[in-house]
Amino acid sequence: MDGTYYVGVDLGGTYIKAGLVDEHGAHLSNLKLATQADRETETVVSNIHKAAEQAIAEAKVPRDAVAGIGIGSPGPLSHSKGIIYKPANIPCFRNLPLRDIIYAKTGIRTTLENDANAAAWGEFWAGAGRDVKDFIMFTLGTGIGGGIIVDGRMLRGHFENGAEIGHCIVARNGRQCGCGQRGCVEAYSSAHNIATRAAELIGQGEASSLKSIIDSGEELNAKHVEQAAKAGDALAMRVWDDACHYLAVLIVNMQHICNPQRIVLAGGLIAAGDYLLNRVREYAQQETWKLLDDMPEIRFADLGDNAGFIGAAGCAWEACRTGQW
Amino acid sequence: MDGTYYVGVDLGGTYIKAGLVDEHGAHLSNLKLATQADRETETVVSNIHKAAEQAIAEAKVPRDAVAGIGIGSPGPLSHSKGIIYKPANIPCFRNLPLRDIIYAKTGIRTTLENDANAAAWGEFWAGAGRDVKDFIMFTLGTGIGGGIIVDGRMLRGHFENGAEIGHCIVARNGRQCGCGQRGCVEAYSSAHNIATRAAELIGQGEASSLKSIIDSGEELNAKHVEQAAKAGDALAMRVWDDACHYLAVLIVNMQHICNPQRIVLAGGLIAAGDYLLNRVREYAQQETWKLLDDMPEIRFADLGDNAGFIGAAGCAWEACRTGQW
Numbered sequence: 001m002d003g004t005y006y007v008g009v010d011l012g013g014t015y016i017k018a019g020l021v022d023e024h025g026a027h028l029s030n031l032k033l034a035t036q037a038d039r040e041t042e043t044v045v046s047n048i049h050k051a052a053e054q055a056i057a058e059a060k061v062p063r064d065a066v067a068g069i070g071i072g073s074p075g076p077l078s079h080s081k082g083i084i085y086k087p088a089n090i091p092c093f094r095n096l097p098l099r100d101i102i103y104a105k106t107g108i109r110t111t112l113e114n115d116a117n118a119a120a121w122g123e124f125w126a127g128a129g130r131d132v133k134d135f136i137m138f139t140l141g142t143g144i145g146g147g148i149i150v151d152g153r154m155l156r157g158h159f160e161n162g163a164e165i166g167h168c169i170v171a172r173n174g175r176q177c178g179c180g181q182r183g184c185v186e187a188y189s190s191a192h193n194i195a196t197r198a199a200e201l202i203g204q205g206e207a208s209s210l211k212s213i214i215d216s217g218e219e220l221n222a223k224h225v226e227q228a229a230k231a232g233d234a235l236a237m238r239v240w241d242d243a244c245h246y247l248a249v250l251i252v253n254m255q256h257i258c259n260p261q262r263i264v265l266a267g268g269l270i271a272a273g274d275y276l277l278n279r280v281r282e283y284a285q286q287e288t289w290k291l292l293d294d295m296p297e298i299r300f301a302d303l304g305d306n307a308g309f310i311g312a313a314g315c316a317w318e319a320c321r322t323g324q325w
Numbered sequence: 326m327d328g329t330y331y332v333g334v335d336l337g338g339t340y341i342k343a344g345l346v347d348e349h350g351a352h353l354s355n356l357k358l359a360t361q362a363d364r365e366t367e368t369v370v371s372n373i374h375k376a377a378e379q380a381i382a383e384a385k386v387p388r389d390a391v392a393g394i395g396i397g398s399p400g401p402l403s404h405s406k407g408i409i410y411k412p413a414n415i416p417c418f419r420n421l422p423l424r425d426i427i428y429a430k431t432g433i434r435t436t437l438e439n440d441a442n443a444a445a446w447g448e449f450w451a452g453a454g455r456d457v458k459d460f461i462m463f464t465l466g467t468g469i470g471g472g473i474i475v476d477g478r479m480l481r482g483h484f485e486n487g488a489e490i491g492h493c494i495v496a497r498n499g500r501q502c503g504c505g506q507r508g509c510v511e512a513y514s515s516a517h518n519i520a521t522r523a524a525e526l527i528g529q530g531e532a533s534s535l536k537s538i539i540d541s542g543e544e545l546n547a548k549h550v551e552q553a554a555k556a557g558d559a560l561a562m563r564v565w566d567d568a569c570h571y572l573a574v575l576i577v578n579m580q581h582i583c584n585p586q587r588i589v590l591a592g593g594l595i596a597a598g599d600y601l602l603n604r605v606r607e608y609a610q611q612e613t614w615k616l617l618d619d620m621p622e623i624r625f626a627d628l629g630d631n632a633g634f635i636g637a638a639g640c641a642w643e644a645c646r647t648g649q650w
Binding site for chain 2: 076132133134148150151153155156157158159160161162163164165167168169170171172177179180181182245246249252253254256257258259260261287288289290291292294296
């Protein structure tokens with residue numbers, strides 16, 4: 001596959017990121033367009049098409065050297081059918097056969113993948129997992145997403161909805177999650193929930209230096225909680241530590257289920273650096289069994305915001321390699 | 326592979342079960358020998374060899390129609406290296422290259438698999454999972470073992486120690502487990518732990534009809550707890566319900582991680598029938614999310630005690646099919 005290239009498109013509710021990527025995962029172009037998710041379907045589809053064409057044009061590569069297009073999209077969606085069902089942040093999309101639409105518009109074979117899976121594939125293919133075969137990525141943002149690679153293959157599952165690791169229950173009868181469950185790891189450890197949990201506890205009358213931020217009318221975020229915890233605020237420390245502790249429980253559970261060589265953390269929350277990573281590692285060592293030493297390495301992702309489009313391109317590369325679109 | 330056969334050996338601490346199995350998973354012989362696990366390595370190995378030869382002889386099949394031998398063994402072990410490290414219930418085995426030993430003794434290619442994985446593979450190949458591709462089995466015995474099949478392939482993981490689902494943590498800072506962790510599902514839901522937890526609570530002074538069994542000097546077992554729960558004993562009901570509830574939490578977690586079509590329960594505990602299955606199903610429905618309907622089917626296994634040797638034979642069949650021994 002020397003000299004062939006892959007378009008990666010990372011579709012988000014606000015922006016479409018796209019680029020042309022070579023067979024080693026290096027990108028030759030890298031651009032960002034507005035999604036215009038509040039407009040009608042045709043506009044959003046046209047923006048996706050435009051981003052893909054622009055990624056090729058900007059890379060100055062002959063069009064016939066482009067072997068595939070990969071699109072990472074918010075779900076729920078079907079990879080095998082190429083259909084996006086009803087993404088929360090692109091309300092005009094309803095059961096849209098985006099894969100076949102983009103194939104028809106470009107004449108280039110296209111594959112569709114869940115955005116968290118695509119980003120994990122990007123790190124696996126060209127980032128923090130490029131030297132391993134059993135790999136898991138947690139994306140710690142507003143919610144918690146994930147991608148799981150087992151023996152070099154994406155784990156999707158029968159309903160094509162696997163690796164929804166944020167909704168693993170770590171506390172029976174625990175905190176309410178937006179998904180309808182209670183005690184999901186997302187309800188304790190996502191950036192959004194770190195902030196809302198702190199605000200809730202303060203609202204219940206617990207003392208905290210964070211109260212002044214809430215009282216000022218500013219919306220509390222995870223960075224505020226992190227900073228207050230570092231400054232010794234007891235409530236913020238508890239919320240931050242619980243977030244790290246529940247992530248460690250999830251890591252131990254993934255250790256026993258998928259037994260990966262490496263687990264990589266990505267997403268906005270990793271801006272906290274060692275204040276996150278060291279705690280998560282310590283709690284994982286504390287929680288894990290003593291029978292065997294099969295704890296995966298725990299580290300941060302490499303590709304940052306580019307993981308999405310690079311991984312989407314990687315999904316097209318994989319589809320070419322295996323012949324499975 | 327018409328007309329070819331596979332020997333399956335299920336190595337346990339007390340018995341070796343073995344049989345000859347055809348390419349559809351039907352067995353032509355089925356026998357049981359004593360393991361003699363308290364004797365020296367040569368004796369145990371000789372018993373395994375004897376069981377395999379007897380399985381062929383009793384089936385009255387030409388020896389050259391036997392394409393492979395599969396051995397399911399207690400771990401920890403390495404499938405890829407064919408080595409058993411140090412099984413708790415066969416103390417003479419230490420880093421034993423059993424796969425190559427049996428191959429040398431029989432002249433028939435041999436594969437080695439973790440016993441819980443082999444049993445799950447048996448159900449997947451020829452039992453309660455034969456019509457699905459994404460399948461998980463929980464074996465509920467003294468401990469809780471498991472096997473995970475993802476898109477038709479056994480999930481083993483980098484350290485070859487995947488699907489240790491009994492050691493998923495479902496209660497942070499929960500009950501101590503034999504593995505060194507706290508709050509494992511095994512610590513609440515295995516037959517052994519259902520009994521020991523009830524005994525512990527009674528020892529702490531809680532009232533229960535089960536106290537008379539303990540006082541009589543009889544060892545409490547899970548069947549006692551089940552019967553007392555059915556008869557309305559409050560403590561037994563709580564222990565039984567918690568066991569079912571935590572199994573349901575594990576099921577929901579497996580739903581989100583591996584997204585299987587079906588989860589099958591096996592092992593001694595399923596003798597409780599609907600009193601187990603209905604509660605587990607109800608709690609799973611209660612615990613799962615409302616975003617999507619991707620709850621796997623939950624049912625009992627089909628093959629009973631034969632799953633181990635049939636699955637071991639199935640592992641040999643798979644090794645022949647893929648060329649990966």
